[in-house]
Amino acid sequence: MLDDDADELPAATLCHLVDGDDDDQPSGEDGRPAHDETLLIRKKRGVGSGQWVGPGGKVEPGETPRQCVVREVREEVGIDVLDPEKAGVFVYRSDDWDAVVHVFRATEYAGTPEETEEADPAWFPVDDLPLSEMWQTDREWLPVVLDGGTFRGRFVYSDGEPADVDVTFGVDVRDN
Ligand SMILES: Nc1ncnc2c1[nH]c(=O)n2[C@H]1C[C@H](O)[C@@H](COP(=O)(O)OP(=O)(O)OP(=O)(O)O)O1
Numbered sequence: 001m002l003d004d005d006a007d008e009l010p011a012a013t014l015c016h017l018v019d020g021d022d023d024d025q026p027s028g029e030d031g032r033p034a035h036d037e038t039l040l041i042r043k044k045r046g047v048g049s050g051q052w053v054g055p056g057g058k059v060e061p062g063e064t065p066r067q068c069v070v071r072e073v074r075e076e077v078g079i080d081v082l083d084p085e086k087a088g089v090f091v092y093r094s095d096d097w098d099a100v101v102h103v104f105r106a107t108e109y110a111g112t113p114e115e116t117e118e119a120d121p122a123w124f125p126v127d128d129l130p131l132s133e134m135w136q137t138d139r140e141w142l143p144v145v146l147d148g149g150t151f152r153g154r155f156v157y158s159d160g161e162p163a164d165v166d167v168t169f170g171v172d173v174r175d176n
Pocket of ligand 1 (some may be wrong): 045046055058059092101138155174
């Protein structure tokens with residue numbers, strides 16, 4: 001881990017779901033995106049509200065990060081992710097909240113994303129993400145995660161801007 005105190009921090013999760021139409025139906029006719037797209041939410045409240053982010057949230061007592069990410073995706077957009085795979089982990093430090101954030105990638109899900117009180121979901125092509133309306137540090141690692149890679153990072157924000165950014169790719173993130 002890139003931060004000595006990471007074990008002391010509250011935990012949170014993010015899910016980056018990648019979908020593409022790989023069956024026999026004409027593009028888009030089964031309600032699934034025609035090409036590789038990823039599900040983002042316009043977050044209505046909480047940390048990062050107003051931005052496009054992956055669905056996710058804070059890990060509750062007694063919950064594992066994997067259990068959390070399944071619950072949060074269900075609560076925020078009403079679908080069940082079936083195969084969340086750990087793809088990264090980063091320490092986030094800011095003026096008002098610090099956390100260790102576990103990042104999952106998924107390709108299988110049940111249901112159709114819908115708007116909730118917490119989030120407004122939309123699919124974006126993986127090569128055309130709304131980066132100017134996302135966390136600035138997402139551009140460091142999100143394309144790698146969407147492409148099947150792994151990373152570990154430490155992102156320090158001050159006054160809403162990245163002040164210290166450290167990322168390593170191609171690491172084993174299964175147990176941390
Ligand atoms: N730097 C950065 N980039 C991308 N995403 C994040 C960060 N820092 C973060 O904290 N996050 C993400 C990690 C989590 O998904 C959320 C924070 O949790 P939040 O959505 O506020 O928690 P919930 O449990 O859903 O909501 P409330 O408890 O606030 O109702 O931000």
